[in-house]
Amino acid sequence: MAASGILIAIFAPLVGMVLLALLGERLKTNVRWFALPFPLLSFALIVLETIGHSAGTQNFIHVGSWIPGLGLDFLILIDGLSLFFGLVVSGVGVLIFFYASQYLDDHYAHHDRFYAYLLLFMAAMLGTVFSGNLLLMFVWWELTGIASFFLIGFLHNKAESRAGARMAFMVTITTGLLMLAGIMLVSEVTGSFNLNEILSQPIDPSHSLWVAAFLLIAIGGFGKSAQFPFYFWLPNAMAAPTPVSAYLHSATMVKLGVFLTARIYPMFSEVDLWTPVLTTIGLTTFIIASVFALISHKLKAILAYSTVAALAFLISFYGMAPAAGVQWDLMHIQNHVFYKGCLFMVVGIVTHCTGMTDIRQLGGLRKRMPLLATITAISAASMAGVIVTFGFLSKDYALAEKFDYMTEYGSFMPAMPLVLFILGSILKVAFSLRLFWHIFMGEEPEAVGKHFHAPSFGVQLSPLILAVATVFFGLFPSLLQGFYEKLAVPGLHAELKPNSLYLWHGFDNIAFQLSAAILAIGALLYFVLDRFTGWRWEGIPKAIRLDDAFEWGVARIPKFGNLVNQSVRADTATAYIPIISATFIAVFGAYIVYNPAVLGALAGKWQMPFHEAEVIALLTATLIAVAAQGILIASRWTTQLIFTSIVGFLITFYFVLFRAPDLAMTQILIEAATLIMVLLLLARFPRRAQAGEVTGKAQALLKTSNSVIAIGVGVIVGSLTLIFGLAPSAPIGPWYIENTLEKAYGTNAVNTILVDFRALDTLLEVGVLLIAGLGILALLMRRKRTPAEMREGAHGQGGLGIDPEPKR
Amino acid sequence: MQSTDSPIFKSVAVVMFFIVNLFALYLLFRGHNMPGGGFIAGVATSVAVILLSFGMGLEAAQKILRSDPIRIATWGFLIATLSGVLPMFFGLPYLTTFNYKAYELPVIGDFYIGTPLSFDIGVYMVVVGVITKVIFVIAESTSQEHRLVRIAESGYCARSEEPIEEDPLRKSEEVPIHPDK
Structure with missing residues (x-):
């Protein structure tokens, strides 16, 4: 029962994709209402599944073997982690599908394809999170990358869309292949791809293959979650339509790296490198991305870098987990989904209504869009971590955890995470404030009013729901305690203290004091920057942009190929043949010189034909040789061609002699078809060219060397046939x-x-x-x-x- | 290629088209038990179609196929793939074969019907599609059928590139390909 619900939830969007792809053309823009039921169905099924889930269990359901020879089983894993991510993917999916139905208007062509790709993506995401087999997970994982490629490149007439799609695809697929190598190593050590079998085995965490497996899989996660040094693809992926950015590149797909880190936590958390690698990469990215978010000017780029920062925080969070297991990781993820999904949809609406993408062009929109201003204020506050929003809780608990890491169990640079986290959070406050202030407050530039048209209520509904949820759970977090207890995963989560999720921890709490200080310093930083710089710079400096370096490298590849091509190619095939043949002779000649004993194998192999059939075969072979000479003697292309055909037909006869009628028939027909084709091709050439080919007499020296090479190859191939051809051993x-x-x-x-x-x-x-x-x-x-x-x-x-x- | 001027060749080509195709189908269906099979039958049919195109002209021959040969090839590949998928619904590995023996049919005699046959039909279609398409395209360009060439280009040529074939209606500064005509 449990399995069928999840299976329907995964495959319903796939069915929807096929239906929309086939019928969508006729439905035109109405296709949106046909797309919406599929995420609703998946969401409802996963909610039901979550209600029926018993806390702290992992259910592995073997649906069937897909490719038994490779160990690829269709194994579904239902536990807290997969259910949580399933809820996020399908729940945000519902909101995004609705938002897209309001957002995509007649300016966009091919609505059917858009929703079909979105459904494909959703199915792939659900498949990934519910996979209990690592190979199966990899298949779905790469499918999300493919869907993402199509969605980023959806506006394919724009060069930046194509470039962004290609970059995202290359980075995520390449790192995904490294992850596949890691998965192979896991199976090399444990003998299985199934998580239940892997987890039940005692594994030495210092096994070198195991460490390599961890590193490779972690790279896969870093690529997908846009961590240093791969972070550059995510801002470029923002060329996609906004619903895609909100769904794939903030709420779900980029979270796969985080999901993966959580999924492999029980396998690799004992590895010595676990904490150093995840913490170093995570915190480095956190700081870089926070700085970039502050100095970017494009609305979506600010959000993209802040997403990278949030993902980096989550990955480092798993890296610093205490030995007993992590706590509240799901809360941090949920918090990010709430505010970031909402903010993406908001900037989409802003761009849609004003036609502006740069934050410096905007301002004073609070009067025109009061509802949107409120929504943004809530979500930006949550991003900054202001009290009464869900973000405050997340930051509060994160600070407490970092503090514990420093004082209690931290073994790897204990104070560093706390310091870097505070630093990053200050930057986060600053750019949250900037995002809100520069769009909605201050003076309204003249250009904004010119193209402005008010957004409908429908398009604001999805972000509104997320903003309301942000405040609601910010005020009443204890409602979620039971939810997180239910979704605890054995081996990953530590047991939660009863009633430990509440809003107010008191003034004399170090986390609260730090949090308040961060807000104050962050606001100060914003005002200082605003006052003294006026944001007068051109964005991120060219010198430190990795995406430019990446594009440079990609552009070198065909150039290199061209260079090699130009240095070794010749225009006629005849120029290659002597080289290849001479190499062949050189290799065999060297072998015989080095090891003359092999010539002994030839002894006694040659027998004069005795039977009638053998005599006929010998005659046929002679005729073939004679016909082949004819090709050399004839001077016109057509005559040469006819001699080639004679060779072919004589080979047919040879097949008949050896009782292979299928081969003979095939040979005859192929000879006929080839003859026609080559004759047609020869008709392409002007007679002048034919004449040139004929009159160009080869020099005597060249002729001699070519003959020597030809005879040499013939002798070698003949001897090889004699040695190996007569009696196959088995x-x-x-x-x-x-x-x-x-x-x-x-x-x-x-x-x-x-x-x-x-x-x-x-x-x-x-x-x-x-x-x-x-x-x-x-x-x-x-x-x-x-x-x-x-x-x-x-x-x-x-x-x-x-x-x-x-x-x- | 324009249709030939010789009425004898024309009539013979049409008659031969049917005979060769009949032979091809014979090869296809008996392939499982006697020499023959999808590949050979496909080549035979292609040769027949090409023969017909010599007799009646390229355009007429393409009309007889009714659709782009590559389309036929793609459908064939799909059929071959799907006939392998069918057993998976019964829990058997991919490409397991099903056979049903039909006893003593009139004319044909004992005969097996099953997934090997549909697989072979798929192979047949791919071979017919690929061979005829390639030869058609070459024939179109060598016989100066600019209209047909342009139709083919619209399907298979990137817009930014220029086709390899000379078209006097479109360009003039190139070296003429057929100086002796």
């Missing part, structure tokens, strides 16, 4: 012939091998054929070299491969 053919009728219900063994015994090979070969066909089409329709390029010769600017950058 033929596999008879097995197929014996079993073909019994196992594959056919009498033609060649065909049963193709369609039954080795059907997967055939399927993939057919796939290759299809790909090759498309490749041929692409090549045939490629750019033609201009006469000027032709004159430049082999080393000129290529008509092959990637176009070099246009010359200026």
